[in-house]
Amino acid sequence: MxxxxxxxxxxxxxxxxxxxxxxxxxxxxxxxxxxxxxxxxxxxxxxxxxxxxxxxxxxxxxxxxxxxxxxxxxxxxxxxxxxxxxxxxxxxxxxxxxxxxxxxxxxxxxxxxxxxxxxxxxxxxxxxxxxxxxxxxxxxxxxxxxxxxxxxxxxxxxxxxxxxxxxxxxxxxxxxxxxxxxxxxxxxxxxxxxxxxxxxxxxxxxxxxxxxxxxxxxxxxxxxxxxxxxxxxxxxxxxxxxxxxxxVRRLYKSTEEVREELGIADNVKLVILNFGGQPSELKLKEEFLPSGWLCLVCGASDTQDLPANFKKLPKNVYTPDIIAASDCVIGKLGYGSVSEALAYKCPFVFVHREYFNEEPFLRKMLEHYQGGIEMSRNALLSGHWKPYLERAMSLKPCYEESxxxxxxxxxxxxxxxxxxxxxx
The missing domain is CATH 3.40.50.2000 (Glycogen Phosphorylase B;)
Incomplete structure (x- = not known):
């Protein structure tokens, strides 16, 4: 099907x-x-x-x-x-x-x-x-x-x-x-x-x-x-x-429709950066991404300048369609992102957040269904993304329960x- x-x-x-x-x-x-x-x-x-x-x-x-x-x-x-x-x-x-x-x-x-x-x-x-x-x-x-x-x-x-x-x-x-x-x-x-x-x-x-x-x-x-x-x-x-x-929210558009609307070729690897507003220390640079990758950024400010291989998404973007059309998500562990990544079988690279007791249980669910790996905060901020993206591409998310x-x-x-x- x-x-x-x-x-x-x-x-x-x-x-x-x-x-x-x-x-x-x-x-x-x-x-x-x-x-x-x-x-x-x-x-x-x-x-x-x-x-x-x-x-x-x-x-x-x-x-x-x-x-x-x-x-x-x-x-x-x-x-x-x-x-x-x-x-x-x-x-x-x-x-x-x-x-x-x-x-x-x-x-x-x-x-x-x-x-x-x-x-x-x-x-x-x-x-x-x-x-x-x-x-x-x-x-x-x-x-x-x-x-x-x-x-x-x-x-x-x-x-x-x-x-x-x-x-x-x-x-x-x-x-x-x-x-x-x-x-x-x-x-x-x-x-x-x-x-x-x-x-x-x-x-x-x-x-x-x-x-x-x-x-x-x-x-x-x-x-x-x-x-x-x-x-x-x-x-x-x-x-x-x-x-x-x-x-979770349903899909309205196919992967092909999303890529066509965003002007992204089929052979480009897509990662969506979704923190609900990026960490204040995060300064995005072109070298953060491997060759052939494009990063879609949620929550970027109107004045924020991005490298050529990063693309701002509108603040009211419908993220389920974007997640389903992406090869990977980088973000924090919250119900919305985790549930939609699992539902649409998109590998999730997550960064730990202190003082939120929800996180260990979402992490357990994500890892149980082979849907996620942890990236250190230092790796996120320093741009050491390549090994995590490569490892995420080897994951086979398998959530079928719902x-x-x-x-x-x-x-x-x-x-x-x-x-x-x-x-x-």
Missing amino acids: NQNIRSLLHCSFSVLFFIIIIYSACNIAIIHNMVAIKMGMKQQEEYDGDGAAAVSSTQKMVFAYYVTGHGFGHATRVAEVVRHLILAGHDVHVVTAAPEFVFTNEVHSPRLFFRKVVLECGAVQSDALTVDPLATLERYTEETVKPRASILAKETEWLKFINADLVVSDVVSTVCRVAADVGIPSVCVANFSWDIIYLDYVMAAGPDSRSIVLQIAEDYSNCNFLIRLPGYCPMPAFRNVIDVPLV INGGSPDLAGDCFGKISCFSQS
Whole structure:
């Protein structure tokens, strides 16, 4: 089967399975209908022009989807789920500090609403590879801890105003408490939780900051269940857990179309440099790349001059198409980059980032599927790229798990778990 078709089916099935689970938190009857559809009632399915499943629903719902503003990985996976929710006829209110273009690249609909709100700071970084634990805790205290009472009151009022049926969080903790206070169900979607990330920072800052982690964990414990994505770290705050396959954005263009649009010959080796903004010390030079290679740079500033064998990509570029058309990725380990590299079988050369407890688990998943190798920070900055690129070309990424993400067996198993949760 053509790789792009396989990738498209992978995304559609995985996200469809994901949506089946989300519906369950609001109405078990809807889950029953959805599972029935997946288990044989094909006549109830429709498809859009791009081949993505549009699922019939017996009830229109209002989703309040909270998305952390930290990095693009959260927003990109949410965008794909939101696209399917909109396609199924529901209203989705996205609450985030992330750029709107991440979502509007995927969805154009009057049923999609945006609310620009900062409810947590994520991790404070001085550049793409440097996390500042103390600055993170200080900002979190100022933006989330001190105004907590005001945040709870405002979000309670807003959820009532939009008549939300379900709160989905990726992975803002405070809103789980808000949903419980309002009396509506909530679901978290994550491969990590902020209490586990901040635990490392508290160890660096000292025990006086311990209450931050305890409050985050307590807030998470109010959600009905966690939809746990692959590459997950331990998340003991959640009582009920459902595992799902990778959720990644679908492809729109073939490798040939991408190369033609960028004016790149078929015989040129492509590497995409994707750090969400390059490390501040990184000064790109022509000799960094072997002969016959071209580097596509994500996040380059408008004023940054690049050598002839480096090419800037627009800030709103649709990276899944670029990754699928590339021979290799150089970047940091985050869910968005890792999941898309695995899904589209693009070798990943990664650089370690301190103070981010998500990383060891993404690394384990990446290496398990023969999809990545580590480059030292010194090698990145000094331009010693050639041996890593050559080694990456020998990798054979083999992630196939999620192609069956929407299978009847998995959906049925999910329904069984949800039924148990609802009766407990």
